[in-house]
Amino acid sequence: MIEVKNFTKQYGDNTVVKDISFVAKDGAITGFIGHNGAGKSTTIKAITGVIKPTKGTILINGIDIAKDAKKAKMQFGYVSDSPDHFLRLTGLExxxxxxxxxxxxxxxxxxxxxxxxxxxxxxxxxxxxxxxxSHGMRQKLMIMGALIHSPSVWILDEPLTGLDPQSAFELKQMMREHVEKGNSVFFSTHVLEVAEKLCDEICIIKHGELLYHGTLDDLKATHKSQASLENIFLELTETKDSEVTV
Structure with missing residues (x-):
């Protein structure tokens, strides 16, 4: 489980993320969606301990990552949005x-x-x-490296990018299998169709502010009955079609 409580990140006078709170529950896949620059990467870096919050608390399975970073980091596997690491090693190494x-x-x-x-x-x-x-092969290897210690929490930043259809299907199956065992998956994506089909809950962020956190059914209940996540997302963020990657 990931608990983000009143997280704020500032760089000088610039507030990148402002006072957001949400929980990525056990037994659920939680999608994190927003445009480039919305604050997704900053939030993920704070959750994984790469950067420190200006304000707020982040708990991984009840462990405060600011107070016990090593123990907290043992709880999760993290796949970044770039797979280009340790290029001179063999895959097995x-x-x-x-x-x-x-x-x-x-x-x-x-x-x-x-x-x-x-x-x-x-x-x-x-x-x-x-x-x-290839890029896709590197992505697969990074996913394996993040999961090899069997963490209960998966944190995946755009994990499907570069994967062929079969591997994307396998990863989505793995994500579902993982949460069915009572674990949690938190992943960011630009592919709203995937988020709609795969996620149990979603978080929508815009300009560093959390617009929504909850189930897709609850979100749809406040909009047109047949509205897709894409349409609701565009409505919430007031963004033109050409500015969204789907």
């Missing part, structure tokens, strides 16, 4: 490196790597350097 960082049991690694690598279709490429991988 990278996965074992990540497992070592998180003290993942050695005896369970091989089974995890084989299972996920085969589901993602990169098993035969694990002996090659990451530099030789």
């Amino acid at each position: 990278y996965l074992n490196f990540m497992a070592d960082i998180y003290d993942a049991p050695v005896e369970g690694r091989a089974a995890f790597i084989e299972d996920y690598a085969k589901r993602f279709g990169i098993y035969d490429s694990l002996g090659n350097t990451i530099l030789s991988y």
Whole structure:
């Protein structure tokens, strides 16, 4: 579970995120949507401990990341929006490196790597350097590295970008399987159709302010009965079609 309480981030006189609060519950996939510059990346960086809040508290499974960063970070797996890391390592070296960082049991690694690598279709490429991988292959490897220690909380920043249709389907299945075990998934996306089909709850952010947090059904209840998430999003953010990536 992720609890964000009255989070504010300022850089000088510029307030990037203003006093937002929400909970990414256990047993639920929570989507985080908003335009570029809305404050999504800043919020995710604060949740993962990359930056410190100006104000507010962020708890991961009840652990304050500002007070016990190491313990809090052991609770989650984080996939950033860029997969271009450790390019000179082989895929297998990278996965074992990540497992070592998180003290993942050695005896369970091989089974995890084989299972996920085969589901993602990169098993035969694990002996090659990451530099030789396509963008999509790197994305798959980063996802595996984030999940190799079996964290209960998944934090995914645009995780479907660059994935082929089969791998995107597999990841969405994995996300659903994860929350069905009572865990939580928090992910950002520009693809509103995916958010509508996949998410149990959504958070909509605009100019650093949280416009909505709750279920899609509750959101639709306040709008036209047949309105799609895309239409509601455009209405809430008062944005032209050409400014939204879907």
